[in-house]
Amino acid sequence: MDRGVVLSAPGAVALEQIVVDQPKPGELAVRIEASGVCHTDLHVVEEDGWGHALPVLLGHEGAGTIEAIGPDVDGLSVGDRVLLGWHTACGECEQCARGLPRQCKRPPAAYGRLHRTDGSVLTPVLRTGTFATRTVVPAVAAVKVPDELPLEQACLIGCAVATGVMSVLETARVPPGASVAVIGCGAVGLSVVQGARIAGAAEIRAIDLDERKQEQALRFGATAVGEGPVDFAFDVVGRRATFELALRLLRGGGTAVLIGLSPAGEKAELDLPRLFAKRVTVRTSHGGDHLPHEDFPRLAQWALDGKLDLASMVTRRLTLEDAPRALDELRSSPDLVRSVIVL
Template structure:
């Protein structure tokens, strides 16, 4: 029997989101129905609301979620009602050319639920990142629901479903930060602080946080930054070089995603250093760099898509680190809110007043 639940819907480009009643079907083959307990408010949700990702309105927003499996569809054998899960927007298919080559974190055919969730009049909803979890219940592919330790608080656990995993993975997986490395992270929002935490856990000797907001820089030290640079009044490239013996950092992570921060990251690398872009740029942004510098500096320029993660492998590990006190997931939660407060949470996000607002149901 279909389920009528409350959910946050972006009906048209740039308009305030609405709390609507939607219809969620029972799970079909390979699908699971999840009762959502908490869902973080991510910048990606704001991009959907503003039409910066696609024009497939109306959108069912929310994707950074934890909850409990309520029922499973035919063919689902590794999940059962009552399982505590974090939702992932990557569910490797196992059969594409990337999966067959042993690189499922680059899967080209990630799985989503096949049945649509709809408005009461039958209008199909496009779920954000294939999830749509600003809702009391949501329908996902079984591979998107990753079992984790049920003792983790849902408002903290859900954050590894997107922002924390993206930043942490940018440092650990994409950047390959290792013991003794020097690391600089530009942008100290949720993703940037997760990169700082990942670099610290991976054994970086020096982790330099770069931002234009002293409040964010103060917060970055909580996640493992050893040094901070306010780039509003200081040349961040020279500052990072000064903190690394004049050489530059081994790994620089751009968690902002703007041409100016990318150029800064490019220049503050050591010779043969690695630049990782994990901040999401606007589609119309362009970058121009001298080709001779690309050639002569060596190293690697990488983009990190979801932290190059494999959710089934990485989510339980991050939850274990949270529960052991090594990863401060709770530190990312600025406030908890209700479903009808998502629009105001977007305002706080734009103003830089929060790391994460988290909807608790």
Template sequence: MHEVRGVVARSAHAPVTLETVLVPDPGPGEALVAVRACGVCHTDLHYREGGINDEFPFLLGHEAAGTVEAVGPDVTGLAPGDYVILNWRAVCGRCRACLRGRPQYCFATHNALQKMTLADGTPLSPALGIGAFADKTLVAAGQCTKVDPAAEPAVAGLLGCGVMAGLGAALNTGAVSRGDSVAVIGCGGVGNAAIAGARLAGAATIIGVDVDARKLDWARQLGATHTVLSGATDVVEAIRELTGGFGADVVIDAVGRPETYTQAFYARDLAGTVVLVGVPTPDMRVDLPLLDVFGRGGALKSSWYGDCLPSRDFPTLIDLYLQGRLDLGAFVSERIAPDGVEEAFARMSRGEVLRSVVEF
């Protein structure tokens, strides 16, 4: 048993606390990872607010990189000392999606079976099955993806969730290719990662859309060729004007609201693609004329985790970062200690940062 520090949400809407967490040695199929850095993601805030489920207390944190300390007795392909990024979709290899060669849609992803606990024995629910706002965490071995140790942990860990979601929305789900026109609605961490992905793919026109001028500055730094301040103009008309009157080949909704999805739908070219990567709430509905859906062709897609396959995508993207072709470091707005997570949530909510990163 390992006694570590961890950032815990004990109840909905209450400030998080830094507490003693007990982490067991890894059992079959599990790995113990010493966390070196972990990004502060909106999903962690959703957990704290009770927006995911009510299985409090939660051990927060999931965008992490670290070093494997120990593995369970039956684990192969992973060993102590391996430098890894943690992912929240450890594929099973046996379900109908995996057997069809589509493991990114695995229907039976898994986590560690043993529970981490508070000092009094209260079981913790790890955020996205990871719980990485802690000095050490216990995960399924399949949640560990080995990457080049030359990549700084504060940067590498961001591929664990939000940045991968945005990059994958462009590269995997949207299949952006050379010469395409791309519009991204919502230029926070995920949206700007989609912009970076579109740039990496060779898109000719990349349009960032947001209500916040500061986020549009970030969008330009990460590859946007044009920006639209959405509160001041008609978004659909602005995107059409910037794409020869046709609309964009790919429009990525990184907000996930009915208004932004409707904008995305009408801002694409007639045979264009809409990608929804922003996460809506259960009460949201979209009302579109069915004739318009029929008449525009193209594709309407949802992007889960950027349709990524961690074993394929994480090492490749880290290599591109190390080659200077993908500026992952631009997403790190600040580095904080574990006791700074609550303040980081506030800065994130105010739109002041792309990513705060907890360093251990």
């Protein structure tokens, strides 16, 4: 019997038995071997599903092995080690038709294959649902992982690392020599730091209320801690105070990038004359506008080449039974980078 971590009603998270159907055309079933515990799962719990119909199968930063393949799937085989991506492209929507697959409005999903034992359909978080022994996803969501890269590291690429690094390289296109501030130094923030280092930023300032997290960022490539004027400011937190800080730090012509998910109703105040005088740009990053098939292989290669430190980001290994508690602890574990559920 398969098991998964389910949000069944507001605030009710538990590990339970689940039923996983065979994949339909264009889909595959993956045995999950590792899944990162990302803040977005906590956001889903705290926002009563955050747009996902309850009951919800949590988890969206997973890697594993293909166990079954539906008809009409090319290029993948049973036994392949894969990383799951949630920010895929349909190839048909208005944005895809305009040649902007990174802004796809209708990422493909394999809804209806996952159930509770009472038969009710589970909605997998961000179309993946990786806090489970198995899940079913559209084939386009699976990207092969090089044999040498451990899955407990590879899974981080699926959300935190793609979001952080690609926010720098794709959303903001930080040029060599730029100065960068990163507000919020958890797994995504440290990935922004690493992305800025890879982009060749001259100055990378780590900002976090927790001094230990600031210090930790220095090991990932930050060159300074605390506030200072910069060309690019990344708000990885998404609260009023952090977004207003990002705008305040910008030099003339600077760009603020909003990455962190804000709670419903969160608002910030803009000083319009100052914004105008400084010619500020504000960009929003949905997962760094990453495209799994283009970006994951490159990120995995950088990890193998030592350009991207994934190993140091895995700070704790848990079992599936630990997942509900791990979500709770996300609120209170400041020195943690990433907990990874290993199955």
